[in-house]
Amino acid sequence: xSASSLRARVRSEMHQEIKEVARRxxxxxxxxxxLRAVARDMxxxxxxxxxxxxxxxxxxxxLIIDAYDGLGDAAVDAEAALxxxxxxxxxxxxxxxxxxxxxxxxxxxxxxxGNPVPGYAAPQDTVAPASxxxxxxxxxxxxxxxxxxxxxxxxxVRTDLRxxxxxxxxxxxxxxxxxxxxxxxxxxxQVNFEVFHRLDDMIxxxxxxxxxxxxxxxxxxxxx
Amino acid sequence: xSASSLRARVRSEMHQEIKEVARRxxxxxxxxxxLRAVARDMxxxxxxxxxxxxxxxxxxxxLIIDAYDGLGDAAVDAEAALxxxxxxxxxxxxxxxxxxxxxxxxxxxxxxxGNPVPGYAAPQDTVAPASxxxxxxxxxxxxxxxxxxxxxxxxxVRTDLRxxxxxxxxxxxxxxxxxxxxxxxxxxxQVNFEVFHRLDDMIxxxxxxxxxxxxxxxxxxxxx
DNA sequence: CGGAGTCAAGAACAGTGTTCTCGCCTGTGC
DNA sequence: GCACAGGCGAGAACACTGTTCTTGACTCCG
Numbered sequence: 001x002s003a004s005s006l007r008a009r010v011r012s013e014m015h016q017e018i019k020e021v022a023r024r025x026x027x028x029x030x031x032x033x034x035l036r037a038v039a040r041d042m043x044x045x046x047x048x049x050x051x052x053x054x055x056x057x058x059x060x061x062x063l064i065i066d067a068y069d070g071l072g073d074a075a076v077d078a079e080a081a082l083x084x085x086x087x088x089x090x091x092x093x094x095x096x097x098x099x100x101x102x103x104x105x106x107x108x109x110x111x112x113x114g115n116p117v118p119g120y121a122a123p124q125d126t127v128a129p130a131s132x133x134x135x136x137x138x139x140x141x142x143x144x145x146x147x148x149x150x151x152x153x154x155x156x157v158r159t160d161l162r163x164x165x166x167x168x169x170x171x172x173x174x175x176x177x178x179x180x181x182x183x184x185x186x187x188x189x190q191v192n193f194e195v196f197h198r199l200d201d202m203i204x205x206x207x208x209x210x211x212x213x214x215x216x217x218x219x220x221x222x223x224x
Numbered sequence: 225x226s227a228s229s230l231r232a233r234v235r236s237e238m239h240q241e242i243k244e245v246a247r248r249x250x251x252x253x254x255x256x257x258x259l260r261a262v263a264r265d266m267x268x269x270x271x272x273x274x275x276x277x278x279x280x281x282x283x284x285x286x287l288i289i290d291a292y293d294g295l296g297d298a299a300v301d302a303e304a305a306l307x308x309x310x311x312x313x314x315x316x317x318x319x320x321x322x323x324x325x326x327x328x329x330x331x332x333x334x335x336x337x338g339n340p341v342p343g344y345a346a347p348q349d350t351v352a353p354a355s356x357x358x359x360x361x362x363x364x365x366x367x368x369x370x371x372x373x374x375x376x377x378x379x380x381v382r383t384d385l386r387x388x389x390x391x392x393x394x395x396x397x398x399x400x401x402x403x404x405x406x407x408x409x410x411x412x413x414q415v416n417f418e419v420f421h422r423l424d425d426m427i428x429x430x431x432x433x434x435x436x437x438x439x440x441x442x443x444x445x446x447x448x
Numbered sequence: 449c450g451g452a453g454t455c456a457a458g459a460a461c462a463g464t465g466t467t468c469t470c471g472c473c474t475g476t477g478c
Numbered sequence: 479g480c481a482c483a484g485g486c487g488a489g490a491a492c493a494c495t496g497t498t499c500t501t502g503a504c505t506c507c508g
Contacts, residue, residue, distance in 0.1 A: 007454080007505095007506080011454095030340075031339050031340075032495095034494090034495065034496090035495080035496065035497090036494080036495065036496080037495095044456075044457090045456065045457055045458070046495090046496080046497085047456080047457075047458080047459095047496095047497075047498080047499090048455075048456050048457070050496095050497075050498085051454080051455065051456080055496080055497080056496065056497090110339040110340075113416075113420075113422075114338045114339030114420075115255050115334040115338030115339040115420070116254075116255075116334075116420055116421065127425075150440050150443065151436065151439045151440060151443065153436060154429070154432040154433075154435070154436050156428075156429030156432045157427070157429050157432050157433045157436055159428075159429070160426070160427045160428055160429055160433070164426060178436075182410075182437055182440060185410060185413045185414050185417060185437070186406075186409060186410045186413055188413055188416075188417070189409045189410055189412055189413015189414070189416065190409050190413070192337075192412075192413065192416060193409060193412070196337075196338075196339070196340055197340065198337075201351075202384070202388060203381070203384045204380075204383075204384055205378070205380030205381050205383070205384055208378040208380045208381050209378075209381045209384070211378070212375065212377060212378050212381055212402075213406055213409070215375045216374050216375060216406060216444075219374065219375065220440075220444070230475075231474095231475070231476090231484095231485080235485090256464095258463085258464070258465090259464080259465065259466090260463080260464065260465080261464095268487075268488090269487065269488055269489070270464090270465080270466090271465095271466080271467080271468090271487080271488075271489080271490095272486075272487050272488075274465095274466075274467085275485075275486060275487080279465080279466080280465065280466090
């Protein structure tokens with residue numbers, strides 16, 4: 001048992017190191033990860049990597065899950081650091097954490113929210129870590145005293161939202177989940193634009209720009 | 225002259241056909257375009273393509289410019305079809321045109337708004353066609369009778385917006401450009417999520433969902 | 449201490465973008 | 479009408495890529 005766990009431990013360390021090197025490569029080179037380059041960086045031959053990951057896609061999946069976890073944890077930690085009654089603070093902290101993490105890990109962020117990788121279909125393992133941020137936003141909107149009126153939610157959309165609320169076993173009026181989704185969409189839309197350099201020559205004060213728009217969304221979500 | 229234009233014409237037809245085949249390949253296979261596959265589809269050897277495009281990146285750039293033009297034209301045409309005084313109609317038509325085009329050309333859309341291609345830096349030729357949609361949105365917001373109050377635009381952001389307005393030789397209060405940018409960000413954020421299959425198991429009534437959120441944004445932009 | 453199982457290496461295969469050279473062949477300028 | 483420069487496609491070559499399989503070594507376990 002302890003012997004088997006010794007083997008298992010060095011194996012898991014090898015897993016970690018491969019992912020570490022792959023992340024570095026990804027950060028330096030951009031989206032297309034080369035197994036042979038990773039192997040070279042480790043002083044190893046490419047085929048040896050197949051002892052640890054059955055394919056390049058499997059390695060990518062591992063990186064994606066780690067990235068979702070990293071992003072989700074950053075958001076959760078930032079949000080948890082604020083007093084529970086500071087709804088707007090918790091909201092902005094979540095948004096800032098997402099932006100900060102994305103700017104610090106652009107390649108990994110691109111893996112998550114950019115073009116889907118060609119032959120790659122996201123396995124089921126990725127859906128839980130992927131939904132951390134939206135759940136966080138929904139939880140904050142749930143506590144808002146009242147949300148500003150807006151156009152009525154169409155019935156078909158209401159059905160979808162109802163189902164989502166039921167699945168997550170939460171208790172949240174559809175209007176509020178709708179606002180949370182709106183904010184979520186906007187948050188990642190804006191981070192996308194910034195990380196993918198779509199704002200480079202347009203907006204220079206990007207931090208203020210981001211904060212400003214997230215404030216508009218906080219208003220729209222009824223956060224005091 | 226007419227002789228030289230004969231060579232030039234068949235050359236330009238060849239250009240067109242290569243792009244056509246490449247688009248087909250892109251639509252079927254996904255983001256990573258293979259020159260050799262394109263050549264095979266044309267019954268030609270890969271190196272022959274280099275007579276027409278100096279590199280794979282150059283071909284990609286040509287596809288990207290075409291795509292920006294296609295998307296921009298779709299938006300402009302849809303917007304132009306509505307009476308000038310129907311501000312909200314023009315707004316929604318623009319949004320719908322963008323969504324429809326993106327869903328009809330997912331791979332090309334991914335080229336535009338997904339992960340930046342690895343070694344590829346967008347040349348200057350792409351900035352003009354890329355800004356058609358935001359200019360359209362800004363023009364509509366410019367005609368709104370009044371925009372609803374919101375948080376003040378921070379000074380640094382105001383400076384950026386002022387500069388943008390000056391460059392485009394328009395005449396538009398910063399608050400309005402800010403709302404146009406907000407809507408623009410949201411529009412592409414939402415289309416991104418839908419095209420990249422991030423809403424697949426979440427929202428089934430995606431058309432209504434889209435319309436609903438674009439309506440919220442129209443309100444935010446003060447469109448009657 | 450012997451054997452089972454894990455590991456890394458290396459060769460091989462099919463595929464990629466890109467470059468270069470070689471003939472062909474045709475549209476062009478006289 | 480003709481000679482020829484130029485454009486063109488083919489093909490080989492190079493340096494890569496992911497992936498598979500075999501081979502040999504080494505190590506941990508009974």
